[in-house]
Structure formats: structure tokens, C-alpha cells
Amino acid sequence: MKIGKQTFKIECKPCIYSTSSIVGPKEMQGPLANYFDLHIKDVFFDEKTFEKSESKMLESCINNLLVKSGITEHDVDVIFSGDLLNQCISSGFAIRSFDTPFLGLYGACSTFCEGMLLSSLLLESNCVKQVVAAASSHFCSAERQFRMPLEHGNQKSPTAQATVTASGAALITRREIADNGIHITHVTPGKIIDLGVTDMSNMGAAMAPAVFSTVSNHLNDTGRDINYYDAIITGDLGIHGTDMLIQLFKKEGIDISKKHKDCGILIYDEKKQDVNCGGSGCGCVASVFSSYFFNELKAKNINKILLVATGALMSPLSSSQGESIPGIAHAIAIENEV
Amino acid sequence: MDIFLEYGKVFLTGGIICTIGQILIDKTKITPARILTLFVTLGVILGFLGLYEPIYNFGKCGASVPISGFGYSLYKGTVKAISEQGFIGIFTGGVSATAGGIAAAVVFGFLASLFAKPTIK
Amino acid sequence: MNTNLNISNSEYNDLISKKAEKSPILKNIFFAFIIGGLICMLGQFIFDQMLNLNIDKEKAGTITSISLIFIGAFLTAINLYSRLGKIAGAGSTIPITGFSNSVVSPAIEFKSEGYILGIGANMFKIAGPVLVYGITTSVILGFIYYIFNYII
Numbered sequence: 277m278k279i280g281k282q283t284f285k286i287e288c289k290p291c292i293y294s295t296s297s298i299v300g301p302k303e304m305q306g307p308l309a310n311y312f313d314l315h316i317k318d319v320f321f322d323e324k325t326f327e328k329s330e331s332k333m334l335e336s337c338i339n340n341l342l343v344k345s346g347i348t349e350h351d352v353d354v355i356f357s358g359d360l361l362n363q364c365i366s367s368g369f370a371i372r373s374f375d376t377p378f379l380g381l382y383g384a385c386s387t388f389c390e391g392m393l394l395s396s397l398l399l400e401s402n403c404v405k406q407v408v409a410a411a412s413s414h415f416c417s418a419e420r421q422f423r424m425p426l427e428h429g430n431q432k433s434p435t436a437q438a439t440v441t442a443s444g445a446a447l448i449t450r451r452e453i454a455d456n457g458i459h460i461t462h463v464t465p466g467k468i469i470d471l472g473v474t475d476m477s478n479m480g481a482a483m484a485p486a487v488f489s490t491v492s493n494h495l496n497d498t499g500r501d502i503n504y505y506d507a508i509i510t511g512d513l514g515i516h517g518t519d520m521l522i523q524l525f526k527k528e529g530i531d532i533s534k535k536h537k538d539c540g541i542l543i544y545d546e547k548k549q550d551v552n553c554g555g556s557g558c559g560c561v562a563s564v565f566s567s568y569f570f571n572e573l574k575a576k577n578i579n580k581i582l583l584v585a586t587g588a589l590m591s592p593l594s595s596s597q598g599e600s601i602p603g604i605a606h607a608i609a610i611e612n613e614v
Numbered sequence: 615m616d617i618f619l620e621y622g623k624v625f626l627t628g629g630i631i632c633t634i635g636q637i638l639i640d641k642t643k644i645t646p647a648r649i650l651t652l653f654v655t656l657g658v659i660l661g662f663l664g665l666y667e668p669i670y671n672f673g674k675c676g677a678s679v680p681i682s683g684f685g686y687s688l689y690k691g692t693v694k695a696i697s698e699q700g701f702i703g704i705f706t707g708g709v710s711a712t713a714g715g716i717a718a719a720v721v722f723g724f725l726a727s728l729f730a731k732p733t734i735k
Numbered sequence: 736m737n738t739n740l741n742i743s744n745s746e747y748n749d750l751i752s753k754k755a756e757k758s759p760i761l762k763n764i765f766f767a768f769i770i771g772g773l774i775c776m777l778g779q780f781i782f783d784q785m786l787n788l789n790i791d792k793e794k795a796g797t798i799t800s801i802s803l804i805f806i807g808a809f810l811t812a813i814n815l816y817s818r819l820g821k822i823a824g825a826g827s828t829i830p831i832t833g834f835s836n837s838v839v840s841p842a843i844e845f846k847s848e849g850y851i852l853g854i855g856a857n858m859f860k861i862a863g864p865v866l867v868y869g870i871t872t873s874v875i876l877g878f879i880y881y882i883f884n885y886i887i
Contacts, residue, residue: 302734415734425861426734426840427817427836427839427843427844428841430820430821430824430828434756472748473748475643481751516754520751621779624775624779625772625776629826632768632770635828636763636767640824650861650864650865653829658876662876662880676776679774681831681833681834683831688869689873691873708869708870709870714798715797715800716866718804719862722804723808724842727843733814
């Protein structure tokens, strides 16, 4: 049911039954290493190309999800998945091996939440019982598509973020099929917000206004206060983008800094890992939510979170044509049944 | 002592040219591909204006090794070919003078790609 | 675009430039200067050795370029030039070794798309403009030189 301007209340309260994550070698050196299910030892993952490696990573991630949930591919009604590559090839090729309907998504780094959001709405319709939402990104395949060759010697801007090599997937079910108490209660699809940022190496700042817009509309629509949530988790604003988000809320007299967490900051140790402002990419929020935050929810260390995945909807082509970077952010309220 | 002075001049000239590039990168967010293009074009133009020759005479390889020196070679080659072949030299001179470098880049690039595999830093 | 943002594009972009971390420009300049200068000195060293072997200046220059391009290609292939570039910035981009790096790196990277459409078509992805604008400018200015010196 739509409430307010852009929020949907999900009456059936679907359950995030289980999650699965897989990360690359660099992410395994980061502070969240112990939370991930699987990891790959080298960026090629025994494949010939980075694109194939990314597909295999996503495939392994979904396979692991099915095993963890004790179900087969035939029990899943539909898989929503997306990635950063042109024509979403990582997802298409990964899901080729599953005998399951597939709906491909592109929301840049917001894809994981976009998938969970659509899953919730589809489950609300009662047409489906069990849905998988997944997303992936790979540092090397993303560098090839968006930036310079890996062997090219250049300096990154201090505001740049490193694409995370990771996949994450979540099984979302109707409660009568399976329930563990972790429910999606509201979803707020984001509007495209573009404040004219053109710097491709400053995506965090380009996406921060979209987070502001989605989060404040979500709070207005639900009549909730920022303190209702234990944590407001953004996808990949990075250090600089987080700073910009705090500034935007400060202008409205709201202090978000105590509630706010950013997956792009959490996944790496910025002091030791040479990542400038943190991580980014579809796999960033997907893997961090599917590991660390899902764990915290299960352990009831946190009970009410607003997961806000952020995306920068540009391409190298649009940037060459002088376009600015449109930002988007989709929010999902996830609450523990207490 | 002469040799120290000579190499000092080379170091200084090369260093300053690279420093100008670094300032442009940091201050204007200009990409490395654009920097290379800008410097090669500047090398040709400064050669035409007769301004690159004094830099070369002072800094030797400090002026010829940076990519602006490649531009200077293109222009110098053109002028030389014009004096030898006339009008057609406008077209043949530049690339002839730099042919060694271009062919080397292509061949070494091809060979390197046969043996090397991309990896992360 | 209907938003609840009380900030204009220019205000927001000003805020970004105020808050964004700046490149460590003095440190970058220092390394660009030192490493750029050193690469040029290496070139001078090769050039002088050629002159000592009684090779004429023009050939010595060409041999120097080819040697530096080889070194750049080799360091790129063993994954060292990208590390050097992180420290040196323009100090490793602007010397001819950087030109070599910008030819070799896409060649290695695009091997996965095959020999013709991968390596062949992408080798000059970054360095192509150098040839396009270098050659075009030299032909145009050569033409002007020709008119002034031989026609008028």
C-alpha cells in the first residue's frame, strides 16, 4: 500500500530468510573478513577473463545461498540480479546455469536494494513465494569498463573509490513458507537526483543528495523519526560522500552521523588498503549487508535498519558527452520481529 | 665537473616539464590521456615558434625524452623533409623522424601483450 | 526534478570543493620532478653511450627513444609501471616511457577480446590522440612554414 509520497508499506512483511556473500582477495584483507561466506583467492577465479570470473563468483554466491537455505533452484520463483557491466552480462551468464526465471536489473550500485524492493512488491502480490535478489561487481572488470587499463600508471584522485570485488544474494520469502523474524516492512524507491556533479572520481558526493532525498521522504511518509532506526546504512558513499550527506542533513537541523553507517567505508581499512575514499560497486552493499549486517540482525544486536543502496547512473559515454552524474538511492526498512 | 653540470641540466629540464604536467593534473583534474595530447601538441607549436630549440640546447634529453620532445621531433622532421623534398615533405617528414619510436611502441606493445597478463596492483 | 533539497547546484558544488580532500600537490610535484628528471637522465646516459660509439646524433636519438620505449613496455608487462605511476604521476606519464605505457597497457588488457579486435583495435586507445594531434599539428604548421619560406 502506498503511503505518503513515495513509500510502499509491505503488509505481508516478507522475510529475508538467508543471505550469501563471496568476496575477492582484497576484501578478505579488510576488517569484515570473518563475516563473509566464501572468498576467491585470486581475481581470475580460475577463469580466462575478469568478466567470466565475476559471473562465476555470482553463480557460486547464489549456489551457496540455495545450499544454506536448504532449497533447490526450482523452489525459487524468480531471481532478480544486476551488475555494472554493459548489458548486465555478469548476471546473465551467471544465471544461465540455473533453471529459474531471471529478471535483470540495472541500478548501478543501488541494484541490490532495487532487487530486494521489487522482490518485496512481488511477494506482496502473492504471485510468488520465494525470490532471490542478487548483485555483483568486480574491481578489474569495472576498471576496464569505466576507467583506465590496470597496467596504466596513473594517480587516483583522493575522492575516488575502489570497486569492490564481491557478490551478495538474499533469499526473500513469504512468511508462511519460511520465517526467521527478519522482515521487510517498508520500501521507498528513490527519485533521480542530479545536482550537477560531473567528476567521475567523486561519485560519493554525486550520490549523497539522492540519499538525503530518499531518506527524508521515507521518514516523512512513515511519520518516523530518525531515532526510530538503530542504523541507517548507505551503500557506497565513501568517506567524502558520507561527509556530504552529514552536511545536507545538518542544514535541516538533523544529526545523522550517529546513526549512519556506510558499507563502502566498512569493507576496507582505508588507512592500510590504498582505497582513497572507500569501496563502491553493486557488490559492496550486497556483500556487506549479506554478511555483517544480516549477522547483526540475526543476533539481534540491531533490530531496525534502513538500508539505502546508492547508485550513480552514468556511463563513460555520458561523461564524455559532458553530462553530470545522476544519483539514485532506494531505501528498505528491515525490522526484527520482537 | 662538466658531466655533473650537463646531467644536472637534463634533470632540471625534465623535472620542470613533468612538474608542469603534475600541476595541471592536480589543479584541473585533466586526465593523463589529455596531458599527453596537450604536451605533444605544445611541443610542435613551440618548435614552430622556435622556442623549443633553446630548451633542447639547454636540457638535451631533459627536453627530448618528455612527450613534448616527440612533438618537437615531429616538427623538426617536417622542416628537414621540406628542405630535402619540397612540398611532399610536409606529409612525410614528421612521421619519418619519429618512425623508430612509433614502430617500437607498436611492436613492444604487441609482444608484451603476448606474454603478460593483467593483474591488480 | 522535484526534490526536497534546499540547496542549489552551485551551492552544492561549492560545498564539495570546500570539503573534498585535495591532492597532496607538494608531494606529487616532488615525486613528479624527481622521477621525471631521473628518466630524462637515463635517456641522456643512453644517448651519450651511443655518441661514444661514434653513432651520429640523429641515430643516437632514435636509439634512445627505442630503448626507453622498451624499458617502459617491459616495466608495464611486469606490472611495475602502474606502481611507479602511482607515486610519480606526471613524472612517469610525460616521458616517452609513459607513452609506451599507454600503448602497452591497453594491449595487455584487451587481449581477452582477441588479437584483432582486442589487442589490434585497442592498442592506441589512450595514445592514439597523441599521434592524431601531434601529426596533424606538425603537418599544418609544416604547411605554414612551407608557404612562408618557399612561396612568399
